[in-house]
Amino acid sequence: MTSAMTLSAPPTPPPRGAGRFQRWLYRSGSGLFLLLPAAVPILLLSVFPLVRGIYLGFTDARAGYRVTTNFVGFDQFAKLAHNALFWQSFRIGLVWAVSVTVLQFLAALGLALLLNADLRLRWLARTLALVPWAMPPVIVAIMWRLLLDPTVGSLNESIRLLHLGEGTLNLLGQANSALPTVIVIGVWVGMPQTTVTLLAGLQSISPTLHEAAAVDGAGTWRRFVSVTLPQLYPIIAAITSLDFIWNFNSFGLVYVLTAGGPGGNTMLPMLFAYHEAFGYGNFGYASAMADVMVVLILLIMLAYLPSRLRRSR
Amino acid sequence: MNRTRPLTRAGQYLALLAYLLFLGYPLLWLVSISLKGARELASIHPSLIPRSLVWDNYRIALTDQGLLRSALNSVLTSVGATVIVIVVSVPAAYALTRFRNGARTAATLWILISQVFPTILIVIPLFLLLKSFGLLDSLPGLTVVYVVWTLPFALWMLMGYMASVPQEVEEAAAVDGAGRFRVVFSVVLPLLTPGIVATAMFAFISAWNEFFFALVLISTTEKRTLALTLAKYVGSEGQLQLGPLAAGSVLATVPSLVFFLFLQKRLSGGLLAGAVKG
Structure with missing residues (x-):
């Protein structure tokens, strides 16, 4: 847990020294020149594209040479x-x-919860749980395609060996199973980060709270519901919101897994807008789609976060 | 605390085993395919343990011109982006944590916003911008995009590390008459080094793993990054056999994985600790 504290607030410096320190700090300029090397690329390649991207949704911008872009409301x-x-x-x-x-x-x-309990093989699970986090999403997609492949994959042979069927499944290629399969793979990819975050949250809960509840006669489940969960609420709210945004905006994994197919069954909005922009060259139209995505994400966050945070108090 | 009952313990181990299988089995299968010969891959009864270990796939992957070229491109863009990100964000993190002005709020706001917006919104203007600078379909152009793409998180991490460098050390050095640059270089930087290393690794992994920007901004085959080339191989342009593809995938994971295992201790929960408490 000590390492987890590195990013939390520093001990506040003594006030009398701080004033003198600030004066010394400002003696040679306001420090803005230190920000400049970072600020220039941020303004040029992040803030400006963001504003222009929002604006493009209100234009008829198209790809190609000598194409004029008009504001179309x-x-x-x-x-x-x-x-x-x-x-x-x-x-x-x-x-x-x-x-x-x-x-x-x-x-x-x-x-x-398992990693927080005193179990053997915990180190293995801890290490394994980090691998999906480190892997490039493209490689993850290739790996699962190889695993689920009807011929070289492991799935159908396992089904045959366990006498569960003929083993002719093509999970990623069949219309009804593609989306659920992609979702399972999405869980595999995103689970580690969520696990590590929740584990840190679990470890920061003071054991005295659990001891007090145990003394009062609370069982495991009761302690989980009335001690662990309430203590975790702020972290749960933060990580689920981030996960939702990341998942909604994810691209590479599904692009390589199914490219949106079969029959558009896994066509996430990011893929759809990508095809509109770089397949058909409709930059304005694709930007409008992105604008709609942003607005809906913000609306969902506005509906979700306040209620979560209220519960955490 | 009270002791766990044996039945609960058994349940816990069973659950842990299920997790290990879910997390580990796909990885084992990838490694298994990478070690199978062409003949075994054609067999209709694939097994997890290869009948005979064949290193050919790795040899093919390591001599495939397309893969080597892409690996070099990935190294160039990732290392380039990492170096620039560190050079640019260390002074910025220092200024943002030590000076009391509006920049800190603006930076935090930008970091948050950059997490929420879908990349598709930014990629079209970036595409147009790079085109007007003549940097489209070029590795320097991609590197610059990676700089800006990894910067929010790098800055966030460094600000956290910077805040944990006690200000008293600087004050003491200042009282001894050291100039500001002396203080920053000989007092702050050494204390910040572990944080810089961690941030650099993180920036490298982000750039190395990135796919979307490369897909949009790079069109020439010779300029593709590793992720892009592997994705093209598995798709319609499937020129590579499955065995070498699996071997290439294993190799492409190694750099990120090695850095990640180094980072493991620091990553454990640190990322959101600041965000949640902040």
Whole structure:
């Protein structure tokens, strides 16, 4: 836990020294020149693109030479409102992001509780749990494709060996199973980070709270519900929100796994907008889609976070 | 505390075993395929343990011109981005933690915002911007994008480490008459080194693993990064056999994994500790 504290607040310096220190600090300039090397690329390549990206949604921007871009107000959004394919993709995106976030949280909480208990093989689970976090998403996708492949994969042979069926499954290639399969893989990818975060939260709960509850006669479950969970609420709120945003915005994993197929069954909004922008060159239209995604993420966060944070008090 | 009952213990081990299987089995399968010969891969009864260990796949992957070229491109962009990120963010982190002005709020706000917005929103203007600078489909262009992409988190981490360097040390040095640059270079930097190393590793992993920007910004085959080339191999351009593909995937994971295991201790919970308590 000591290492986890490195990013928390420093001990406050004695006030009388601080004033003199600040004067010494400001003696040679206000320190803004120290910020400049970071500020220039941030303003040019992050803030400006962000603002322009939002703005592009209100234009008819297209790819290509000598194309003029005009401001068209809400035209793109009006067009988008009638684009059934986009809304279908949006639904898929929500199903994907919510399922992965929820399942990943439950799985991670379970693993974190196990890692917090005094078990053998804990080191192995700890190390293994970090591997998916470190792997490039593209490699993760390749790995799962090899695992689930109908011929070189392990799945069908296992089914045959266990006499569970003929073993002709193609989980990623069949319309009804593609999305659930992709969701399971999404859980595999995102679980480690959530586990590590929750584990840190678990370890920062003071044991005296548990002891007090035990003295009062609370059993394991009761202690979990009335001590562990309330203590974890702020961390749960933070990590599930971040997970949701990351999942909703994820691209590489599903792009390599299914490329949105079969039949658009795993076409996440990011993939949809990517095809619109770089497949058809409709930059304005794709930006409008991204704008809609941002607004909906913000709305969901606004609905979710206050209620979570209130419970944590 | 009270002792765990044997039945509960058994349940816990069973659950742990299930987790180990879920987390570890796909990895084992990847390694297994990377060690199988072409003939065994064609067999209709694949098994986890290869009948005979074949290192050919690794030899093919390590001599494949496309893969080697992409690996070099990945090293260049990741190392380049990491160096620039560190050079740029260490002074910024110092200024943001020590000076009391509005910049800190602005920086925190930007860090948060950059986490929420989908990359698709930023990538179109970036594409247009790089095109107007003639940096589209170029490794320097991609490197610059990676700098900005990893900067929020690097800055966040460094600000955390910086805050844990006691200000008293600087004050003492200042009282002894050292100038500000002396203080920063000979007092602050040595104390900050572990934090800088951790941040550099993190920046490297982020750039090494990145795929989306490379997909959009790079179009020439010779300029592809490793992630991009492997993704193309597994897709419609499947020129590589499955065995070498698996071997290449294992090799491509090694750099991130090695750095990550180093980082493990620091990462344990530290990332959100600041965010939650802040």
